Amino acid sequence: MNITYKTDVKPTTQQIIDLYNSAGLNRPTDDADRIGKIYENSNLVITAWDGDLLVGVSRTLTDFYYCSYLADLAIKLEYQKEGIGKKLVALTKETLGDQCMMLLLSAPTAMEYYPKIGMDTVKNGFIINRKK
Template identity: 30%
Template sequence: MSIVLSDSKELDSVQVIELYKKNNWSSADKPNELLNALKNSHGLISAWDKDKLVGLANAISDGFLVVYYPHLLILPDYQGKGIGRMIMDKLQEKYKHFHQQILVADGNSVEFYAKCGFEQAGKCTPMWIYKGAEHD
């Protein structure tokens, strides 16, 4: 398996929606909004096995001080093969000089992000207004 990373915002919409559905993300139910959100992200990295989209992550940023990583998804059959780490390394390379890199980790992803250098944000409590159902 030879994975190639891309920073192009031109993605196959069918493959993007399939990636989100296979990971049970509710944003797949809003395909137009999801695709527009990804295209308008400050940073977007996708992972490819030949012409198959196997993962992606995006970044939202003010462009100078703060970057937030809202999405990182890998097709289930490709998880555990280092692809997520490759994508995060690429994003962190782009934003390494930023004052603050932020994300919200839940469940099993906490351990993964700790391996990428993230740590719990002091006594901060993540808060949101959320319209999905997968994070009860």
């Protein structure tokens, strides 16, 4: 397996939908327009490819100098447990630099994963949930 990582390519909406569905990521994949807008408004997208196949994505909202929110980390099911997620997180942090913090909200099923790749748990957050 020869995985390449890219910061200069935003996948098509359909590629993203296919990836999210394979990864089991809970996103509104039945609303292609919304998925497209999510990516249009994201300012750091790092992708993982196996040839022409999108196998992973890290999507971040950031100012690049103080804070960032790693909004999505998704790996195609058959490519999980190969280190792709860890590499995408590392490349994201490398791109952000040492002055920028990186925050992530985890799905309940992934709570044990993130400490394994060097992320600290935070308990000082608040949220107003979306309505749909």
